Amino acid sequence: MTEQETAPAAISVRGVGKTYVDERRRRVTALQDVDLTVRPGEFVSIIGPSGCGKTTLLKMVDGLIPFDHGRIDVQGTPVRGPGPERAVVFQSFALLPWLTVVDNVAFGLKQRGVGRAERTRTARDLLARVGLRGFGDHYPRQLSGGMQQRVGLARALAVNPSVLLMDEPFSAIDAQTRLLLQTDLLRIWDETAMSVLFVTHAMDEAVFLSDRVVVMRPRPGTVHEVIDIDLPRPRTERTRQDPRFVELTGQVWDRLRGMIVADGPKPDGPESDATADGGPSAASGQPAGATA
Amino acid sequence: MTGRSVVRTVTRPAPFLLSLVLLAGVWEVVGRTADLITLPPLSDVLRQFGAMLASGELIDPLADSLRSLGIGLAISIVAGTVIGVAMGLSPAVDAALDIYVKAGLAAPIIAFVPLFLLVFGIGSTTRIATVVAFSIWVVIVNTATGIRRSDPALLEMARSFGASRSAQLREIRLVEASPYLLEGLRLGVARGVKGLINGEVLIAIVGLGGLVKRYGTVFSMDKLYAVILFIVLLALVSVALVGLVGRLLFRHRPQGT
Numbered sequence: 255m256t257e258q259e260t261a262p263a264a265i266s267v268r269g270v271g272k273t274y275v276d277e278r279r280r281r282v283t284a285l286q287d288v289d290l291t292v293r294p295g296e297f298v299s300i301i302g303p304s305g306c307g308k309t310t311l312l313k314m315v316d317g318l319i320p321f322d323h324g325r326i327d328v329q330g331t332p333v334r335g336p337g338p339e340r341a342v343v344f345q346s347f348a349l350l351p352w353l354t355v356v357d358n359v360a361f362g363l364k365q366r367g368v369g370r371a372e373r374t375r376t377a378r379d380l381l382a383r384v385g386l387r388g389f390g391d392h393y394p395r396q397l398s399g400g401m402q403q404r405v406g407l408a409r410a411l412a413v414n415p416s417v418l419l420m421d422e423p424f425s426a427i428d429a430q431t432r433l434l435l436q437t438d439l440l441r442i443w444d445e446t447a448m449s450v451l452f453v454t455h456a457m458d459e460a461v462f463l464s465d466r467v468v469v470m471r472p473r474p475g476t477v478h479e480v481i482d483i484d485l486p487r488p489r490t491e492r493t494r495q496d497p498r499f500v501e502l503t504g505q506v507w508d509r510l511r512g513m514i515v516a517d518g519p520k521p522d523g524p525e526s527d528a529t530a531d532g533g534p535s536a537a538s539g540q541p542a543g544a545t546a
Numbered sequence: 547m548t549g550r551s552v553v554r555t556v557t558r559p560a561p562f563l564l565s566l567v568l569l570a571g572v573w574e575v576v577g578r579t580a581d582l583i584t585l586p587p588l589s590d591v592l593r594q595f596g597a598m599l600a601s602g603e604l605i606d607p608l609a610d611s612l613r614s615l616g617i618g619l620a621i622s623i624v625a626g627t628v629i630g631v632a633m634g635l636s637p638a639v640d641a642a643l644d645i646y647v648k649a650g651l652a653a654p655i656i657a658f659v660p661l662f663l664l665v666f667g668i669g670s671t672t673r674i675a676t677v678v679a680f681s682i683w684v685v686i687v688n689t690a691t692g693i694r695r696s697d698p699a700l701l702e703m704a705r706s707f708g709a710s711r712s713a714q715l716r717e718i719r720l721v722e723a724s725p726y727l728l729e730g731l732r733l734g735v736a737r738g739v740k741g742l743i744n745g746e747v748l749i750a751i752v753g754l755g756g757l758v759k760r761y762g763t764v765f766s767m768d769k770l771y772a773v774i775l776f777i778v779l780l781a782l783v784s785v786a787l788v789g790l791v792g793r794l795l796f797r798h799r800p801q802g803t
Contacts, residue, residue, distance in 0.1 A: 336708055365708045365709045
C-alpha cells in the first residue's frame with residue numbers, strides 16, 4: 255500500500271489513554287499514550303496478550319467506549335460515537351437469534367431507514383458474496399460457527415463501510431474453518447477500498463492478513479512495536495509456506511513471548527471483553543506453528 | 547400451574563387420566579358412603595353443574611365476571627409493562643418504585659378489598675381494582691427483570707449499527723425479554739382470576755364469587771361444588787390460553803443461542 259499524503263488517514267489514534275476504577279476501587283490504566291494510524295485501504299492487525307486493551311481500543315475507534323485522553327479521528331473527523339462509515343464484526347457474532355439470516359444482515363440498513371425490499375435485496379447480494387447463497391431464510395442457530403461469522407461479516411459489509419473493525423472475529427471458530435475465512439476475507443477486502451483494523455490473538459492470522467501488525471503490551475496497554483509485513487499480495491494458501499511468512503510470524507512471537515513469560519498465567523487484566531479468556535488457549539497453540 | 551404444563555398434562559393423557567379417574571372415584575364413593583353434608587357425591591355435583599350450565603345460572607355471572615377480569619388484566623398488562631420497562635431501563639426509577647412493588651407482591655391484597663368496596667362501591671370498579679391489585683405486580687417484576695437481562699453484546703452491536711434507544715428497546719430488549727413478559731402475563735392472569743373470585747366472595751352479591759357466597763351460606767353443597775368446579779376450570783383455561791398465545795407469538799424463539 256502506498257501512502258496517500260493528501261487523503262486523511264482512515265484511522266488516526268493519537269495519545270489515547272483510559273483509566274477506570276475497578277471493583278476493588280483501584281485505579282487501573284487500561285490504555286496509555288496509544289498512537290496508531292491506518293492508511294486508506296490498509297489492513298492493520300493488533301495483537302497482544304490478554305489485558306493489553308486491544309479490544310477496548312477497537313471499540314473506542316467505533317465510538318462504543320469513551321476515552322479520557324488523546325484523540326481518535328476516522329477519515330479526518332473526530333470520533334464521538336458510532337458512525338455510518340464504520341462497521342464492526344464481533345467476536346461473539348452478536349447475531350439476533352430470532353431473526354432470519356437475511357434480516358440479521360439487513361439490521362444495519364434497517365436502522366438507516368432503508369426500505370424492506372431494498373435492504374433484503376442488498377442483504378441477499380452480500381450473502382452470496384460471503385458464500386452463503388441460499389441460507390437467507392435460515393436462523394443463526396441452524397448454522398455452524400464459521401457460517402454465523404460469515405453472516406456477521408455480511409451484516410457489516412451491508413452498510414458499505416469504508417472502515418471495517420474486526421474484534422477477534424475468528425477466535426471462536428475451529429482452526430481449519432478459520433483458514434478458509436481468512437482467505438475469503440482477503441478476497442472480499444481486495445474487491446473493496448475498505449481499510450481494516452483487525453484484533454486477534456493468533457500470530458499467523460495477523461501476519462497472513464495484514465500490511466502491518468501492531469504489537470501491544472499490557473499494564474498499561476500501549477503500542478509496543480509495529481511490524482511491517484512485506485509479503486506479496488494476493489496472498490493465498492501458498493503464502494503460509496513462504497519462508498518469509500514463517501520468519502515474520504517468528505518475529506511477532508519474539509515480541510510477545512517476553513510479555514507472556516514475564517506475566518505468567520495470571521487472571522485477566524482490564525480488557526472489558528468477557529470472552530477474552532478464550533484467547534490465550536488459541537495463542538498458546540501458536541508457538542509450535544510459529545517455530546515450525 | 548402454568549399454561550404450558552396444563553397443555554402438556556392434557557396432551558400426555560395416560561397418567562393424567564388415571565389420577566383424574568382415581569380422584570373422581572374416591573370422591574364418589576366417599577360422598578355416597580359417608581353421607582356428609584359437606585361432601586355430596588361427584589355425580590350429584592356434575593348433574594347440578596349440567597343443570598346450572600343449561601339454565602344460564604353460571605353463564606350470566608361468568609360474563610359479568612369475565613368483563614371485570616378482562617378490563618382489570620388489560621390495565622395490569624399495559625400499566626405493568628410500561629412501569630416494568632421504566633424500572634428495567636432506569637436505576638433511578640427502579641430505586642424509587644422497587645419497595646412498593648415488593649410490598650405489592652408480598653402483601654395480602656385481599657385486605658384491600660373492603661377498602662376498594664368503600665371507595666368504589668359494589669359496582670364492577672371494585673372488582674376491576676381487585677384484579678389489578680392482584681395481578682399488576684408480577685407483570686411489573688417480570689418485565690423489569692426481562693429488560694435488565696438484555697445481552698450487552700447484542701445491545702452493543704445495535705448501538706454500533708446506529709440503532710436509536712427506542713429501536714434498541716423495541717428490536718432487542720423487548721424481544722429478548724419476551725419469555726419473561728409471557729411468564730409475567732401467565733402469572734398475572736392466574737392471580738387476576740384469583741383476585742376476581744376473592745373480591746366477589748367478599749362483595750358477596752356479584753359474579754361467580756357471589757354464587758359461591760350464596761350457596762355456601764345456605765349449605766347448598768352440590769351447587770357450591772359445581773360453581774367451584776367451574777371457577778377452577780375457568781382459571782385453568784385462562785392460563786392455558788395465555789400459554790398457547792405465547793407459543794404462537796414466540797414460535798421462533800430459540801433456547802439460548
